[in-house]
Amino acid sequence: MTAPTDFIRADIQAMTAYHVADLPEGFIKLDAMESPYHPFARSPELANAWKDLLAAAPIHLYPNPAASGLQEALRQAFDIPAAAQIALGNGSDELIQFITLLLSKPGATVLGVEPSFVMYKHNTALFGMNYVGMPLNDDFTLNLPAVLAAIEQHNPALTFIAYPNNPTGVCFKREEVETIIRAAKGIVVVDEAYGAFSHDSFLPLAGSVDNLVVMRTVSKIGFAGIRIGYASGSPAVINELAKILPPYNMNQLSLATAKFAMQHVEVINETVLKLKAERERVFAELAKIGAVKAFPSEANFITVRVPDAAVLFDTLKQNKILIKKLHGMHPLLEQCVRLTIGAPEENDAVLAVMRKLYC
Numbered sequence: 473m474t475a476p477t478d479f480i481r482a483d484i485q486a487m488t489a490y491h492v493a494d495l496p497e498g499f500i501k502l503d504a505m506e507s508p509y510h511p512f513a514r515s516p517e518l519a520n521a522w523k524d525l526l527a528a529a530p531i532h533l534y535p536n537p538a539a540s541g542l543q544e545a546l547r548q549a550f551d552i553p554a555a556a557q558i559a560l561g562n563g564s565d566e567l568i569q570f571i572t573l574l575l576s577k578p579g580a581t582v583l584g585v586e587p588s589f590v591m592y593k594h595n596t597a598l599f600g601m602n603y604v605g606m607p608l609n610d611d612f613t614l615n616l617p618a619v620l621a622a623i624e625q626h627n628p629a630l631t632f633i634a635y636p637n638n639p640t641g642v643c644f645k646r647e648e649v650e651t652i653i654r655a656a657k658g659i660v661v662v663d664e665a666y667g668a669f670s671h672d673s674f675l676p677l678a679g680s681v682d683n684l685v686v687m688r689t690v691s692k693i694g695f696a697g698i699r700i701g702y703a704s705g706s707p708a709v710i711n712e713l714a715k716i717l718p719p720y721n722m723n724q725l726s727l728a729t730a731k732f733a734m735q736h737v738e739v740i741n742e743t744v745l746k747l748k749a750e751r752e753r754v755f756a757e758l759a760k761i762g763a764v765k766a767f768p769s770e771a772n773f774i775t776v777r778v779p780d781a782a783v784l785f786d787t788l789k790q791n792k793i794l795i796k797k798l799h800g801m802h803p804l805l806e807q808c809v810r811l812t813i814g815a816p817e818e819n820d821a822v823l824a825v826m827r828k829l830y831c
């Protein structure tokens with residue numbers, strides 16, 4: 473007897489689902505780079521204006537992302553060049569998926585570095601492409617000669633560079649990424665999910681470098697719940713991407729919320745400044761704990777090597793704090809954990825547990 477599942481691709485049956493942690497009541501959640509602050513909770517006027525907007529959103533009508541005005545609002549808020557075309561996605565996860573699909577000719581190769589964002593490799597496999605992952609150096613910097621050799625050898629259709637990188641927080645050198653963009657004949661996606669927290673960006677080049685697509689998201693800057701990402705690049709590439717994106721991939725509530733957020737971009741900027749200051753404070757505090765090594769981060773998290781990642785993870789969990797254990801994901805991440813930067817009192821709670829364990 474054939475079971476219905478026998479028709480499902482064997483490679484997919486062999487996969488394990490992306491695990492989203494469900495959180496017990498009262499936990500501090502520092503595992504997924506969410507902002508600790510609801511963006512509109514700071515003032516009743518702002519919150520009420522937003523609620524009115526949501527109440528007036530035409531949820532009986534299909535959304536029209538292109539005509540929603542969100543692209544124009546993003547352009548203004550984040551200085552996206554006029555030469556660039558913008559594609560909107562239901563989170564940048566969706567854009568990663570469709571950019572990969574766009575380039576999935578039989579036998580095509582996707583190049584990434586390791587460790588990096590797991591979705592690059594996952595989508596490569598989903599669309600039957602070859603994945604080449606070049607290991608980073610021990611300090612999570614780029615091994616540029618190795619990456620250039622891989623570009624030469626495999627002629628990748630698509631290269632993913634997270635700038636700054638996740639799950640390490642390290643931002644690669646700009647000149648090295650520029651060299652990769654120049655060397656690659658295929659498309660290079662510079663994924664700036666953490667761009668707001670970094671000193672540098674490739675966004676100003678979007679639209680004027682043929683093979684560059686700069687991807688951003690509002691998830692890490694206070695809006696993980698509305699699922700909005702955007703890709704900026706040359707019209708030639710983005711127009712092709714637009715052909716395969718689902719026509720109604722965004723929803724009215726998210727579009728209205730994101731547009732509202734862009735009109736109050738100072739709310740975002742203040743949160744980003746606060747989290748960056750917290751990141752520096754936590755980094756300095758971690759540096760005082762001799763037993764651990766924190767890697768320099770330009771994101772809203774810090775990756776730390778500790779004496780025993782499992783012990784720290786469990787101890788924090790007993791203290792109702794959830795972080796991400798990276799140990800086991802890649803050899804370079806041995807005994808590493810990733811701490812999302814939260815509100816000051818949340819970060820203090822983590823530091824207190826670590827001091828008790830290690831000092």
Ligand SMILES: *Cc1c(COP(=O)(O)O)cnc(C)c1O
Nearest residue numbers: 563564565589638665689691701
């Ligand atoms: C979080 C993250 C994303 C996904 O962002 P969404 O817009 O929430 O889908 C993409 N790339 C990197 C590197 C990330 O860390």
